[in-house]
Amino acid sequence: MSAPHEKRERNDVHSLIGAYVLDALDDIDRAAFDRHLRDCDVCRLEADELFEVTARLADGAWSVPPPRLRDNVLAEISNTRQLPPAVPPRPRAQDRSRRGLRLVAAAAAVVAAAGAGVAVYQVQDSRVRDAQSRLEAARASEARVRSILGAPDVQTRSGELRSGGRVTVSSSRLQNAGVIMLTADSAPAAGRVYQMWTIQSGAPTSAGALREGQSAAVQVVEGLPAMSNVGITIERAPESPQPTAPLDALVDLA
Amino acid sequence: MAERGVGDRPEYLTPVPSPETVPDAGLLLGSVARGDEKAFGRLYDLVAPRVYGLVRRVLRDPAQAEEVAQEVLVEVWRTAARWDPDRGSATAWIFMIAHRRAVDRVRSEQAAGDRVARVGAASVDTPYDEVADEVAVRLERQQVRHCLDVLTEVQRQAVTLAFYQGHSYPQVSELLRVPLPTVKSRMRDGLIRLRDCLTPEVAA
Numbered sequence: 469m470s471a472p473h474e475k476r477e478r479n480d481v482h483s484l485i486g487a488y489v490l491d492a493l494d495d496i497d498r499a500a501f502d503r504h505l506r507d508c509d510v511c512r513l514e515a516d517e518l519f520e521v522t523a524r525l526a527d528g529a530w531s532v533p534p535p536r537l538r539d540n541v542l543a544e545i546s547n548t549r550q551l552p553p554a555v556p557p558r559p560r561a562q563d564r565s566r567r568g569l570r571l572v573a574a575a576a577a578v579v580a581a582a583g584a585g586v587a588v589y590q591v592q593d594s595r596v597r598d599a600q601s602r603l604e605a606a607r608a609s610e611a612r613v614r615s616i617l618g619a620p621d622v623q624t625r626s627g628e629l630r631s632g633g634r635v636t637v638s639s640s641r642l643q644n645a646g647v648i649m650l651t652a653d654s655a656p657a658a659g660r661v662y663q664m665w666t667i668q669s670g671a672p673t674s675a676g677a678l679r680e681g682q683s684a685a686v687q688v689v690e691g692l693p694a695m696s697n698v699g700i701t702i703e704r705a706p707e708s709p710q711p712t713a714p715l716d717a718l719v720d721l722a
Numbered sequence: 723m724a725e726r727g728v729g730d731r732p733e734y735l736t737p738v739p740s741p742e743t744v745p746d747a748g749l750l751l752g753s754v755a756r757g758d759e760k761a762f763g764r765l766y767d768l769v770a771p772r773v774y775g776l777v778r779r780v781l782r783d784p785a786q787a788e789e790v791a792q793e794v795l796v797e798v799w800r801t802a803a804r805w806d807p808d809r810g811s812a813t814a815w816i817f818m819i820a821h822r823r824a825v826d827r828v829r830s831e832q833a834a835g836d837r838v839a840r841v842g843a844a845s846v847d848t849p850y851d852e853v854a855d856e857v858a859v860r861l862e863r864q865q866v867r868h869c870l871d872v873l874t875e876v877q878r879q880a881v882t883l884a885f886y887q888g889h890s891y892p893q894v895s896e897l898l899r900v901p902l903p904t905v906k907s908r909m910r911d912g913l914i915r916l917r918d919c920l921t922p923e924v925a926a
Binding site for chain 1: 759762767771772773778784796817818866880881885888906912917
């Protein structure tokens with residue numbers, strides 16, 4: 469079922485992740501994707517997580533093997549030398565909980581949806597003008613996203629967008645920060661943008677606006693645990709100093 | 723469909739009855755990595771029915787399935803030390819190897835040209851149910867099935883044609899008569915939706 473607002477399909481290699489995990493790629497695409505994974509931590513997390521999903525699909529395909537298979541396998545392994553462990557083990561965050569893993573992958577999905585080239589969509593930031601500093605900011609932001617989502621005390625809440633889609637807010641007191649992940653089904657009408665707000669004692673503060681045509685974002689908000697709510701509105705581009713439109717979503721952080 | 727469930731759970735530990743509870747695949751695989759053949763035997767009992775079942779489901783031919791399942795299980799022994807627990811569960815790693823091997827076999831046979839006709843005839847009209855008769859009824863399976871029903875038709879078809887039948891995404895595109903980019907995104911969206919359904923706590 470394809471919705472009329474079917475998004476532009478992206479040609480970037482990351483869009484192959486589903487086919488990769490399902491082994492539906494030919495050797496060339498598979499090799500290209502393996503390279504892609506080597507360069508992209510967040511993508512690798514998403515792939516690992518989707519492999520867990522396919523493992524559940526495998527659970528469903530249970531069939532009793534012929535008894536001789538056991539004998540044959542055990543006989544063969546007694547003559548098979550084992551590989552040593554891979555030598556330089558990649559350093560991994562020790563506190564990466566399963567939950568953190570899922571969230572990072574959720575963020576990766578948003579990042580990929582946010583699109584082409586930029587690892588993390590940096591919400592309009594006047595300090596970051598040229599491409600190089602934007603890229604650096606995106607990298608720094610990606611690391612920050614991971615540290616927040618990987619925090620042992622991370623709490624996650626989410627809500628539906630009335631306009632279609634979902635906003636997920638993860639917040640960590642230890643990091644004193646949070647991440648807003650917005651994935652709308654489609655971008656608002658021309659001239660309108662999604663804008664994110666944090667709310668404390670009823671007073672909204674802008675947490676940034678998406679660009680026109682943009683339907684997904686990952687935004688780090690420092691100090692988020694002190695806030696009571698995250699709200700989303702659709703405002704006139706490029707952004708509004710105050711929310712003027714009815715709330716499209718409101719996530720309660722308490 | 724028969725409503726059985728948790729009560730049947732211990733059955734999949736056959737053929738070696740164990741007085742203990744279900745062993746942990748990760749602990750076993752860790753021991754296997756250190757060369758423990760006994761642990762491998764227990765790991766075999768735990769995962770072989772699923773490895774064989776999965777491979778058979780993709781390949782259909784029981785003799786070939788047996789051959790490939792043997793390769794897979796020996797590969798698990800051989801490369802056990804390469805499993806990285808930080809990156810995923812032991813079972814996911816094992817089934818990943820199993821699925822890839824099965825699909826590689828399908829592809830090499832397709833390249834040889836002798837499988838195309840059989841697959842072509844069988845693929846489109848083989849519903850999920852047909853093979854279900856031969857698989858053990860487990861709680862998980864019901865959940866997987868329920869979650870597959872949550873997908874859109876194209877998502878579900880894209881995922882199952884690739885996973886259970888070993889079709890490449892261009893073949894899936896051909897079978898479903900939808901454009902390649904759509905197939906790619908439906909596969910991904912389908913898996914993400916499955917994940918959300920299978921791990922409900924994430925949708926806090």
